[in-house]
């Protein structure tokens with residue numbers, strides 16, 4: 001017999017949608033929310049996201065909880081009995097867990113209200129192009145800015161029954177990276193008459209890898225990943241175009257500036273060396289996740305003393321999260337939830353253990369109750 005919120009997770013797992021296309025997901029969430037008693041609830045949509053307020057008994061503050069709702073362009077290979085019904089789309093970053101946990105906590109407080117108001121934020125487009133920053137400037141958020149905010153992220157590398165957290169910097173600064181190369185194509189047998197963009201792209205991918213090893217202070221970690229290369233049209237035509245798609249991760253804003261300036265300098269060299277055009281687009285950029293020191297330490301002490309969850313003190317990670325934009329304006333924290341999967345985040349076989357769902361709901365209910373009187 002699976003609990004309600006595990007079965008909700010299974011439903012949501014089957015309908016993953018990309019950023020700002022979460023129409024079925026939003027409809028599913030609204031359908032659930034509209035089935036709850038209405039007396040304490042206000043529900044407002046924002047694009048494909050939702051704000052839900054649970055009115056407190058005598059509020060002096062608002063505590064917010066944020067869950068991201070989008071999936072990834074990955075073809076699922078989990079072999080689960082409830083796989084994605086959307087070809088080439090998967091909840092491979094655990095947002096199905098994040099949503100079902102948020103619904104579990106919200107449902108508890110609808111029937112067991114506390115003094116303070118609670119705001120549940122179902123945020124679109126965390127994987128890109130970013131929903132948190134525009135949500136923060138929405139009129140709803142401006143008029144209903146909470147006093148503190150919490151979020152979690154599933155962590156395949158930690159066992160169920162654990163959480164991992166760190167006061168201060170938890171996640172990196174990120175920037176997407178799209179590089180378009182344009183040269184001169186032609187017959188595969190006449191390379192001397194062309195500027196081959198497949199060769200230029202290969203060279204450039206290798207050159208980019210020297211930035212982290214030779215230009216960034218080794219004590220200030222950075223990552224440059226190219227996750228996708230496309231180019232050309234057919235096997236016997238020299239390609240007149242290529243596109244590199246990737247991401248930059250840095251622990252400091254200075255290193256982000258440095259990495260970008262080195263990419264641009266190397267691009268100038270490529271233009272000369274391969275007589276081609278190079279266009280760089282940085283896409284979406286996410287601000288680092290910087291946990292409030294006092295609130296995080298208080299949460300750790302609470303979890304250790306008042307629950308049977310094991311707390312792991314972790315290091316910062318090079319993952320990105322646009323929750324950073326919320327923490328920039330509102331004190332709060334994010335923590336990792338142990339879900340023990342052999343395969344990691346963004347893997348087609350990611351299979352988090354569902355027993356982590358009731359454990360997370362229980363932890364959050366207890367902590368929010370403690371914070372909200």
Ligand SMILES: CC(=O)N[C@@H](CCC[C@H](N)C(=O)O)C(=O)O
Pocket residue numbers: 093126127128153174175176246247248284286318319320321322345
């Ligand atoms: C937790 C997590 O995996 N977040 C994503 C955020 C992606 C931001 C953006 N699309 C980028 O690639 O820079 C991550 O990949 O870390």
